[in-house]
Amino acid sequence: MSNTIRRMIPTIITFLIGMFTIFVYYIEVPSSISDGSSTIISWGTIIVALATGYGTIILLRNHVRKIQTRQPGEWIYSLTIAVTIFVFPLLYFIAGDTSSIYKLIYDLTISNIGLAVYAIVFFSLATSSYKAFRARNVNSTILLLAGLFVMLQIAPIGAAIWGGFPILGNWILNVPTPGAFRGINIAAAFGLIAIGFRTLLGYDRGHLGISEGEGMED
Amino acid sequence: MIIVSGRVIDFLILVACFITFYVYVYWAERGKTFKIRKIPALEAVSEVIGRAVEQGRPVHFTSGGTGSLSDALAPQLLAGVGVLSHISKTCAELDAKLVVSEVHPDLLPLVVSTIETSYQIYGRDVPEDTVTYIPRGRTYTIGAAALIQREKVAANFMIGPFTHEAVFLAEAGSEAGAMQIAGTARVNQMPFFATVCDYILIAEDIYAAGAYIQGTPKVLGTIVGEDPFKILMFCLLIIGVILATFNVTWLMDILNM
Numbered sequence: 168m169s170n171t172i173r174r175m176i177p178t179i180i181t182f183l184i185g186m187f188t189i190f191v192y193y194i195e196v197p198s199s200i201s202d203g204s205s206t207i208i209s210w211g212t213i214i215v216a217l218a219t220g221y222g223t224i225i226l227l228r229n230h231v232r233k234i235q236t237r238q239p240g241e242w243i244y245s246l247t248i249a250v251t252i253f254v255f256p257l258l259y260f261i262a263g264d265t266s267s268i269y270k271l272i273y274d275l276t277i278s279n280i281g282l283a284v285y286a287i288v289f290f291s292l293a294t295s296s297y298k299a300f301r302a303r304n305v306n307s308t309i310l311l312l313a314g315l316f317v318m319l320q321i322a323p324i325g326a327a328i329w330g331g332f333p334i335l336g337n338w339i340l341n342v343p344t345p346g347a348f349r350g351i352n353i354a355a356a357f358g359l360i361a362i363g364f365r366t367l368l369g370y371d372r373g374h375l376g377i378s379e380g381e382g383m384e385d
Numbered sequence: 386m387i388i389v390s391g392r393v394i395d396f397l398i399l400v401a402c403f404i405t406f407y408v409y410v411y412w413a414e415r416g417k418t419f420k421i422r423k424i425p426a427l428e429a430v431s432e433v434i435g436r437a438v439e440q441g442r443p444v445h446f447t448s449g450g451t452g453s454l455s456d457a458l459a460p461q462l463l464a465g466v467g468v469l470s471h472i473s474k475t476c477a478e479l480d481a482k483l484v485v486s487e488v489h490p491d492l493l494p495l496v497v498s499t500i501e502t503s504y505q506i507y508g509r510d511v512p513e514d515t516v517t518y519i520p521r522g523r524t525y526t527i528g529a530a531a532l533i534q535r536e537k538v539a540a541n542f543m544i545g546p547f548t549h550e551a552v553f554l555a556e557a558g559s560e561a562g563a564m565q566i567a568g569t570a571r572v573n574q575m576p577f578f579a580t581v582c583d584y585i586l587i588a589e590d591i592y593a594a595g596a597y598i599q600g601t602p603k604v605l606g607t608i609v610g611e612d613p614f615k616i617l618m619f620c621l622l623i624i625g626v627i628l629a630t631f632n633v634t635w636l637m638d639i640l641n642m
Binding site: 189192193194195208210211212214215218219220221222223225226228229232241277280281284285287288291292294295296298299348351352353354355357358359360361362363364365366368370371373374375 | 395396403410460493495499514522552553559593608611614618
């Protein structure tokens with residue numbers, strides 16, 4: 168593929184569509200033009216739908232390979248995925264998503280697994296909290312104290328020990344925390360504008376699948 | 386030309402940003418060089434991948450479990466791909482095994498293309514099972530965590546928009562004994578990365594990552610160009626706090642135009 172097709176044409180398309188959507192967002196335009204912008208944005212949904220098919224092919228290909236090579240400890244799970252990829256949509260087309268068999272399989276598999284995952288997340292939270300709440304230096308001690316006050320604010324025992332814990336915990340949650348978050352968000356917003364600028368002008372070409380530094384000479 | 390009500394100041398700031406960035410790029414083209422602070426997380430990429438090569442274990446990358454290229458989280462995804470480009474090049478150079486768990490179907494062709502391009506630079510073919518597509522939601526949380534532990538990855542990169550899976554994947558990486566570099570602009574997930582991972586890219590760091598890795602004066606100029614606006618915002622914050630304390634609203638009225 169020539170250099171022009173690979174780099175220049177996608178960059179020009181990015182610039183034109185990007186500038187058009189920015190223009191329509193900020194400037195009052197006739198509805199026929201703003202509808203055009205909405206149409207362009209909705210193309211994203213179509214692309215996602217098509218790309219999901221591509222993703223499923225990649226997923227299936229990886230697992231079929233594992234089944235073919237009888238990868239120890241893995242192929243049986245790959246077989247489950249491969250079968251599910253065909254059975255579940257087939258069931259949807261034959262019985263519909265309101266049928267009892269479809270719902271039963273869904274309730275007995277995905278729902279339970281999902282609940283189990285969320286339950287396990289608790290343990291991950293607990294271990295990461297343990298790592299965070301170790302008073303190794305001044306910063307981690309402040310973090311430990313802040314975490315302690317917030318926990319005592321939420322737990323009923325906090326108010327029973329001292330009436331000031333809920334007030335202190337509330338203050339931490341409502342004053343310094345949103346302040347820090349907003350500071351991060353403001354700085355991130357300018358980073359966002361900068362990456363938009365670089366993308367529109369073709370200085371950043373990650374969205375074209377072009378490796379860093381490649382083709383920067385043009 | 387009439388600007389939509391409520392977006393006048395936003396528009397003016399955007400235009401001012403674009404003009405400033407362009408001025409910095411212009412200066413860069415005239416030979417001016419810019420220095421920006423070192424980002425430890427990006428400096429450590431080669432070291433982390435080198436460690437994985439020494440241990441004979443793979444390198445894992447994932448770009449988070451939420452967002453798509455057509456929503457507000459797209460810049461984070463693209464920033465992640467920018468870092469992936471650097472990671473895949475380093476993996477190709479050092480002959481490290483790379484495994485990618487990708488949840489965004491629209492990003493998938495981009496991820497595959499980026500890795501292929503990186504490997505082509507070093508005359509290598511991308512191993513067939515490098516990229517694994519995992520559907521979003523709980524499937525991704527379990528699938529990616531299982532991949533990290535099954536492959537016993539020595540390096541775990543998590544750059545992009547994350548939700549609840551952030552802590553789960555970071556803990557999975559920690560249990561696998563991986564060195565971890567994570568980055569997100571989602572403030573709710575930053576604390577988990579900060580506590581579990583070895584290096585973290587906080588918010589604007591991930592947007593700057595692609596430019597930082599490229600390191601050309603032109604793109605670095607756009608990062609330096611953010612500084613005048615951060616100073617302006619800092620001044621506005623101070624003035625705003627003082628005015629709000631005395632219940633004066635004219636600044637708010639102007640910003641809401």
